[in-house]
Amino acid sequence: MNPCRPFITRPVMTTLLSMALVIAGLFGYRALPVGDLPNIAVPIIYVVATQPGASPQQMASSVTTPLERRLGQISGISSIESDSTDSTAFILLTFDDSRNIDGAANDVQAALRAAMQDMPATLDMVPQYWKANPADSPIMVMALTSDTRPIAELYDIMQTHLQPMLSQVKGVGWIQITGSSAPAVRVEMDPYPLFKYGIGFEDIRSALASANANTPKGFVDVGTQRYTLATNDQARHAAQYRDLVVGYRNGRPVRLADLAEVHDGVQDERQTGYFNNHRAVMAIVRPQPGANVIRVMDAIRARTPAMIAALPAGVTLTPAMDRSITIRASLGDTQLTLLISVLLVVAVVLVFLRAPRSTLIPAITVPISLAGTLAAMYLLGFSLDTLSLMALTIATGFVVDDAIVVVENIARHMEAGQSRAEAAMRGAGEIAFTVLSITIALVAVFLPLLLMPGTPGKIFYEFAMTLAVTVTVSLFLSISLTPMMCGLLLDVAHGAPLPAGASAL
Template sequence: MNLSAPFIARPVATTLLTIGLALAGLVAFFKLPVSPLPKVDFPTILVTANLPGASPETVATSVTTPLERRLGAIAGVSEITSTSSVSNSRIILQFDLSRDIDGAARDVQAAINAARVDLPVSLRSNPQYRKINPADAPVVVIALTSDTLGQGRLYDAASNILQQKLSQVGGVGQVVVSGSSLPAVRVELNPTALSKYGIGMESVRAALAAANANSPKGAIEVGDRRYQIYSNDQATVAEQYRSLIIAWRNGAPVRLSDVAEVINSVEDIRNEGQANGKRSVLVIIYKQPNANIIETVDEIRALLPELQAAMPNDVDLQVVSDRTTTIRAALKEVGSALVIGVILVVLVTFAFLRSVRAGFVASVSVPVSLIATFGGMYLLGFSINNLSLMAMTIAAGFVVDDAIIVLENISRHIEEGMSRVAAALQGAREVGFTVVSMSLSLIAVFIPILLMGGIVGRLFREFAVTLTVAILISMVVSLTTTPMMCAYVLRRHGDGGGERKPGLFFRLSERAFDLLQKGYGRSLSLVLRHPLITILVFLVTVLLNIHLYATIPKGFFPQQDTGRIVGGIRADQSISFQAMRRKFRQFMEIVRADPAVESVAGFTGGFQTNSGFLFATLKPLKERDASADQVIARLRPKLAQVPGASLFMAPVQDIRVGGRQSNALYQYTLRADSLPDLYAWTPKIVEALRHDSSVITDIDTDQQQGGLQVNVTIDRDSASRLGISTSAISATLYDAFGQRQVSTIYNALNQYHVVMEVAPQWWQNPEGLKDIYVSTSGGAVSGTQSSSGISTSAPAAATSASTNASGNAAAAAAAAASQAIANQRTNQIAVGGRSSASTGQAVSTAPEKLVPLSALTTYQFDTTPLAVNHQSMFVASTISFNLAPGKTLSDAVTYINDTMREIGVPSTLHGSFQGTAGAFQQSLSNQLILVLAALAAVYIVLGIL
């Protein structure tokens, strides 16, 4: 059976089919997504929960652990890690690669619902979850700066305008705003003034909570008209809150401004963002897993003029990091290498065939096969990336082989005197099976890669399949288009069909080929005359390769220079935010001053005040004198001069495995049978690893047990004797020092908060605890308790009048009514929502009985963890590190294992590599098996054929 015969007999149809195949690939090329690496979906879900004001240990025990118990029971969870910090719980679930992420998300939602009964009632909202890809880095970072507007206004504009608009761009997966927080009205209480008026902090909180209402009021209908009722039941700015009456004393109102400083500020003042030396708010944009990164960034940039026009005046938008700059350059470079490879293949083919017509026939298969491969990639859901383009580059050398085999055999028959069509039919029939067997044997090499599991298998599967598709298309083209072209394009040498007689080039090349052929013949004869020596050389070569395989250092992926550097700041665990902000600015200036750095942006604050993060964008390679690793190396000595803090920097990599965040690329996690062993040995191991910086650098650990705390000890007997509960003391402390959100301000775009705490001079000094007072009534004075928690006892005059004789009843009623009307007029902010505004009673009039906190408590300084980390639901510590120049991951693994043995780590302590280092170790376990399987597959296919 001759598969080529129908195509030789129908040259027009074959030509059109070939053109159609190429056009389909060309159309697919422009539709394929572009990314640095193949799409690898790590089924990962992030669960977050907020318990404002709670310590890391409280968050870990009351929020994280109950959630972990429920989430850990979900099928297919391969890794569960968590970090509990101040007010925040962060749990990352990584599932098996075969697990459907949507089904896993439904299971996570069910687990969160089941865990709700175990969570504290003070949790403001249900834990939230979302799907993430830990391998994704931000594609774009936009900085908002202004010379006149405050950080709160910038954050508000970023949250209300940029975040919403950018989230609607095709391909955008997540938009994060950092560097500040939403605008807020901050009430900074004066504890001394409160005690003077006999007002408890809980009463102030309750008054503020009742000061805003966003509830329906109904309507009035007059004849054929309807009037909607509206009232000024909201206060939106600080000025409107200052006149709020919070109590009556001796017939005079006590306004909020009498006991507090009320200012327009932000929800969390412990936040800082910077970009290129200016205070800024950062908008960090991530892409969806299957998005075309270049198209996504192009759409974002096209939207920027519209977004700039929507910003308030004097707000400047600047792109400080664009991930696609180096991706475009890398893909262009690989694409250029592919084109050069194709040209070289064609030139070599022409040079060896020494015939324009024959070279043309053989060369057609290369572009047709490669272009048509893009169509197969599109149908398989692949992308244009470095690995797929590398597969195409390698395929350029493979795809021409089949065509040359067919061409040579047909040419031989033509030279022997057969007609072109007959020679094409005969030659294609003779070598058709050879072409098929050769193509299948090449494909067999990639079968083990196709069956490879884990992350490495997912990454290289697209490489192997792309190469396989190219080889298969080349086989089809060689058995259809190539013999058809041979039948109608080739000419016998010397015929008058347009071929010229051999020229100088032909004669010179013929001599060179004769010499090459004779040399090969002599070497072949020598080998055949000494078979034992030949076999011995073969065995030595095999043994040498085995030795090299065992001794050559191994790595996971080569270190990339993507033109982007990320940095994590770790300061002393007891550092204040004010000091942290100074160090953050120092680091930013040092990095910015490097001549290779084009821009730098970063932020600090939030849940961990001793940490920060920065993004540095390097100049293009042509404009800088150093690689990313070299830039980091020369910055290290300068960064080390900043006392009390460290900045760990690493180049952004296209592949990152694992969900735990760290300040370096690679991770080693420690767990112990007892917590004291873990906490005692982790610093020792870190110190031992730092002795030799020639293998690993930037060594850090997420174990932070050295934070400072003020331990307030309650005298429960004294508190009980005075009628004060521990919850009342805790609530008062939260009111004073917790940046407590006590009321909500509504507007058309967003919701804002009223934040209450004591003035800075009290929260910046532990001695301020002595000026805090607790109400013996828990925050409400005697009298009728309103639904809002504010006492509604009658004013003193009215209460006194109501106890007089019945003859004075009318006067008492009149006095009460007059006082009620005065209250309503004086209090500029109506009490709505849950309060009893209809009574006319604004606030209480009787002084509360206040007890100094110092009479009920004592305090002492102690240490506390800044974060509690779990691995597989057990407390763990993770050591992160980067590789020293010239070292590989296998060197680091050996060094860490040797160090652990040398310092005598007890058997109760267990260590394991996580993330990228863990994936590397896993890949080593089956690497040899894959090599042997590839060899076996080739021989099996050849044996069958």
């Protein structure tokens, strides 16, 4: 049985199959996500909880310990590491490699909801969790600065105006705002007046809570008409809090200004950010898993003028860091290396075959094999990154091996006096299983990388699989397109003299 016969006797079908590979590769190239590293699921989830004003001991006893108790009941956890600092608890969960990270994330979310009943009432927000991903590094940092407006107002502008506009960009995932915190009214107690009037912290807390109670005020009936009382007695600025009555002593009211210094500020004064020696609020942009970093950055740049136009006077928005620049440069260098590799392979084949038409046959398998690999990469969910492009570069030298073996065997039969069609039919049939064994041997070389366990195995899986797919596509072309082209175009010129200098080589 000759597996090459259908392709040799049906050149139109073989040509259309090759063209289909090229077209699929072009579509796959445009649809593949672009990044610097493969998008992999590392079996690690980290949890963060915040409680303003809590000491490390309080965080460990009231927040970290209940969370560890709940999270420790999740199946598949190999280790739990925690760190309690001022106002923050950090927990690192490492799962077994066999555990699906998405299912583990759902279990973590359920455990955090169950742990809320054990949390203190002063907890700032529900504990948050994130899945670790090496490709989840920030792709852009935008700085908001002003010489006239306070830093708390800049934080409010970034949170209420710019963050929603950035979140609307396709491919943008998590946006972290740093450099300051939300605007707040700070009440700094003076212990001496508190002792003098016999007023405790709980009395002041209750007075502040009642001053911020936004409750219904009722209604007034006048005849057949009813008027709803709509008023907002919430205090928003420090001046509105200073005259707040905390209690009465000796028949006289004790106001908040008598007990504390009240001023406008931020929730956490220990957070700060600087850009070019100016106080700044930063927006750290991270991409969604599998997003094309280059397209996301282009979309953010396209929306930047609209974001600048939405800013008040005296506020400046500046890109502080753009990781797409290094990604573009790295991918550009790798693509240039790939192009040089293809040209060098074609040149070496031309030197030794010494016939342009004979060189065209194995040379044309290189771009078609790479195009077919790009289509397969899209179907496998891979991305265009440093490792996958390096695999394509290395595979450039492999893809011509099978074609050269087939061409040489067909040329041997032509030198024996057979016609192109007869030589192609017989030569390709003789060498088909030899080519198959060569391909299997090459794929076997990459099996250790494909079967490597743990996170290193997940990182190199895309590299090894890209190489294996490229070699497999070249096998298909060597038993289909190559013998078909040999039956139509092969020109035997092995008896011609070597070019000058080739004998020395």
